[in-house]
Amino acid sequence: MSNLLKVENLSRSFGGIHANSDITFDVNEGEILGVIGPNGAGKSTLFDLITGFTKSDKGKVLLRDKNITNIRPDLICRLGVGRTFQKLKPFADQTLLENVIVGALVKEKNLKVARDKALEIIDFVDLIEKRHHYAKELSTGQRKRLELARALATDPKLLLMDEVTGGVDQKTIPGLVELVLKLKKNGITVVTIEHNMKIIMDISDRILALNQGKRIAFDTPKNISQNSQVIDAYLGTVDAA
Amino acid sequence: MTSQVIIQAIISGILMGLIYALIAAGLSLIFGLMEIVNFAHGDHLMIAMFSTFWFWMLFGIDPIFSIPLTIILMAFLGVFTHYFIIRKILNSTMLIQICATFGLAVAIRALAQFFFTPDFRTIKNPIIQGKLEIYGIFIGYPQLFASFVCLFAFILLYLFVSKTETGTALQATSQDRQAAEILGIPSNKMFALGWAIGLSCVAVAGSMLSNYYYVFPDVGVNFSLFAFVAVALGGFGSINGSLIAGVIIGIVESVGGLLIDPSYKLLYVFAVYLLVVILRPQGIFGRY
Amino acid sequence: MNLTSKELLQAKNEPLNYFNKNSLIIIGLVVLGLFLYPFISPSKFALHLLMMIFMHAVMSQSWNVLAGFSGQISLGHAIFFGIGAYASGYFYTKFQITPWVGIIIGISISALVALLIGIPMLRLKGHYFAIATLLIGISFQVIFQRWSEVGASAGLYVPINRDSPWLSMQFHKNKVAYYYITLVFFIITFFLVWLLNRSKLGYRLKAIRDQSEAASSLGIHVSKYKVVAFIISAMIMAPMGSIYAQYVLIIDPNNTFSVDISILVLLISVMGGVGNIWGPIIGSSILIPISEFSRIYFGGTGRSIDLIIYGILIILICIFRPSGIVSLIPRSFREREKVK
Numbered sequence: 001m002s003n004l005l006k007v008e009n010l011s012r013s014f015g016g017i018h019a020n021s022d023i024t025f026d027v028n029e030g031e032i033l034g035v036i037g038p039n040g041a042g043k044s045t046l047f048d049l050i051t052g053f054t055k056s057d058k059g060k061v062l063l064r065d066k067n068i069t070n071i072r073p074d075l076i077c078r079l080g081v082g083r084t085f086q087k088l089k090p091f092a093d094q095t096l097l098e099n100v101i102v103g104a105l106v107k108e109k110n111l112k113v114a115r116d117k118a119l120e121i122i123d124f125v126d127l128i129e130k131r132h133h134y135a136k137e138l139s140t141g142q143r144k145r146l147e148l149a150r151a152l153a154t155d156p157k158l159l160l161m162d163e164v165t166g167g168v169d170q171k172t173i174p175g176l177v178e179l180v181l182k183l184k185k186n187g188i189t190v191v192t193i194e195h196n197m198k199i200i201m202d203i204s205d206r207i208l209a210l211n212q213g214k215r216i217a218f219d220t221p222k223n224i225s226q227n228s229q230v231i232d233a234y235l236g237t238v239d240a241a
Numbered sequence: 242m243t244s245q246v247i248i249q250a251i252i253s254g255i256l257m258g259l260i261y262a263l264i265a266a267g268l269s270l271i272f273g274l275m276e277i278v279n280f281a282h283g284d285h286l287m288i289a290m291f292s293t294f295w296f297w298m299l300f301g302i303d304p305i306f307s308i309p310l311t312i313i314l315m316a317f318l319g320v321f322t323h324y325f326i327i328r329k330i331l332n333s334t335m336l337i338q339i340c341a342t343f344g345l346a347v348a349i350r351a352l353a354q355f356f357f358t359p360d361f362r363t364i365k366n367p368i369i370q371g372k373l374e375i376y377g378i379f380i381g382y383p384q385l386f387a388s389f390v391c392l393f394a395f396i397l398l399y400l401f402v403s404k405t406e407t408g409t410a411l412q413a414t415s416q417d418r419q420a421a422e423i424l425g426i427p428s429n430k431m432f433a434l435g436w437a438i439g440l441s442c443v444a445v446a447g448s449m450l451s452n453y454y455y456v457f458p459d460v461g462v463n464f465s466l467f468a469f470v471a472v473a474l475g476g477f478g479s480i481n482g483s484l485i486a487g488v489i490i491g492i493v494e495s496v497g498g499l500l501i502d503p504s505y506k507l508l509y510v511f512a513v514y515l516l517v518v519i520l521r522p523q524g525i526f527g528r529y
Numbered sequence: 530m531n532l533t534s535k536e537l538l539q540a541k542n543e544p545l546n547y548f549n550k551n552s553l554i555i556i557g558l559v560v561l562g563l564f565l566y567p568f569i570s571p572s573k574f575a576l577h578l579l580m581m582i583f584m585h586a587v588m589s590q591s592w593n594v595l596a597g598f599s600g601q602i603s604l605g606h607a608i609f610f611g612i613g614a615y616a617s618g619y620f621y622t623k624f625q626i627t628p629w630v631g632i633i634i635g636i637s638i639s640a641l642v643a644l645l646i647g648i649p650m651l652r653l654k655g656h657y658f659a660i661a662t663l664l665i666g667i668s669f670q671v672i673f674q675r676w677s678e679v680g681a682s683a684g685l686y687v688p689i690n691r692d693s694p695w696l697s698m699q700f701h702k703n704k705v706a707y708y709y710i711t712l713v714f715f716i717i718t719f720f721l722v723w724l725l726n727r728s729k730l731g732y733r734l735k736a737i738r739d740q741s742e743a744a745s746s747l748g749i750h751v752s753k754y755k756v757v758a759f760i761i762s763a764m765i766m767a768p769m770g771s772i773y774a775q776y777v778l779i780i781d782p783n784n785t786f787s788v789d790i791s792i793l794v795l796l797i798s799v800m801g802g803v804g805n806i807w808g809p810i811i812g813s814s815i816l817i818p819i820s821e822f823s824r825i826y827f828g829g830t831g832r833s834i835d836l837i838i839y840g841i842l843i844i845l846i847c848i849f850r851p852s853g854i855v856s857l858i859p860r861s862f863r864e865r866e867k868v869k
Contacts, residue, residue, distance in 0.1 A: 106748035348840025
């Protein structure tokens, strides 16, 4: 299994706060990498650094050995890295279909072809009946699917997902988890930030644990669950849903 | 071009700058609290100037005595504006917020033109008049007095915001509205207070300006523009920044007009804005 | 699943663009009516009024493209109007170049100015951007008030030409030609913006308007497209300045670069509905008649009264109907039926 993504010593500080310090890890093609850590551990910052939304102070990000550190977010997308955001950013006054078409336009030159591709992706996330509904009319769970569909439409090799199951009610969660597994089956490598321990342990091939901006563990789920540092960091906040 | 002339220009610039500073402080305070730029700020200044004029014209009250009246009037106007207009657009998009205060500016200016006519007015023989001469440099007493009053008001404002309990509450609301609410500080009242204080600053500046400046419906336009520049230069939300920025703008306007070409004074000030905002978006003291 | 693939096929067979048949028919009839209107000998004022409505609708559409499509708020849009006016006026006055070519020159210069201004302005966001545009607008006015080559404060007087009306774009016997020119420009602009709305570029710009960060993560080069929107917006505005110059035959900095124009296009767009293609014509149809009629009935102070009304109207719209008058039109006219 080859490395799709390699992150070396990635660091970023804001004022005096070390949001990310010397983060190093890699992602194998076809795997699901879970990223865990208490609030403020620097998980979203890590995503911002990888996808070009924040400039790193030091370190490298390599996509299949191509250096993509600090290049523009839209270029990173075109190279095959998609992402969703923790704080959802749907195009509220546009329909679901219109939202996803925007993603599809990265790879498709023809608008009709882009539209058809968008429809297929919307079908993939099981929202085809809602395609003409405005994004602001959708429920939170549906909006999460919208963001996922939109990012998928860009044909990513690597998908970074930020808290897919956050803020969603219990019965919607299994459906979303199934979707993530479906992605893996379709050959997309996934890195996902998750607070829900049970889910992350279930679906991840490997787990990266962060705390206070530093990497405290990078291992299989089984080993992570027995790692004393991880348990310490999470004392009292394990969310065994 | 003797050094005397240049010093004269610098002094005039500083004096005017102190007035710009107070105006900008009011604008900055309002923005710091609720992230709304009062595009009608200059026109509020115009109202203050006209109110001073009418107090003198109709009742014979000299500007130095009508200041408290104008302050009360403008403070009420501020609360009014917040209650009837601003409160309703606090959660709107930035475009709508800009449009609303823009619309207010247009309406105020047009109403002034309609009721007061476009004629230029002046206050004749105010108590403070005449000029001072030091080493060949002339400083008008009205200008000097105006600047000192504005500086004094500025210091009062600064002390109020940083030393009093209410002032601290204002700061809290401006930094984090929700957190302040949880601590029991009512945002709505803070916002209204912000508008009252912001327009009171304009009241002081306007009263003092009326001593020697022409009063007419469009007078606020340039002051608005310079206030925007000052606030951006000093940093949106920073009262200290307004002081330094105001003075810088006063000097740039004055010295630029002297050394290059007086008819392009506006452009020098604008150039300062563009330079600052492109090179250092947060201004001197601003949080971005 | 069988059911899903059936729905998918059905969805793919839907047309890409939606045409409400009723709306199309109504639009067609109205356009026809507008073209035939001069044949029923309307008054000079009526023609003038309609022409002003069309002209301001195009000007607002220009502003609307920038704000509604890429989310950038300009308070100095008059500069492109002025550039258009001076371009055609200057080249005709000095070199006898026909204003039709002058329009093209005006468009080109506007595009260039938009490019030159747009790029450094990319660093500015929100209020900073808006204020910068305000200052730039005023700066243009100040500069043109002192530029002797174009007549400084007095401006340019377009030499009267009665011999070749179409070549010189001056119609002295009958103003109807101005009406048709403006109407045609209005229809062309409207059509172009309609095309833009449904194009790839349109999708990208609207994405930038709604969530520029998300747009960036979806492969859209935000800076590039913001400048593109600025340039397109400028190119729409410029011809209106040129036509206006030929209509009034005098071009001066106070009429063509004034902040009032910048404010007006903003007010019209907001009143009508920002981001909606119908907004400008709706807003224009409301605000321009107010201005024209108050000029007639109130004479000298007429200018103030229309501004008082504008100001109050805008405040009311911002408070009660921020999405503009267009949002009062029943939705069924404006969008396709939802599936299920």
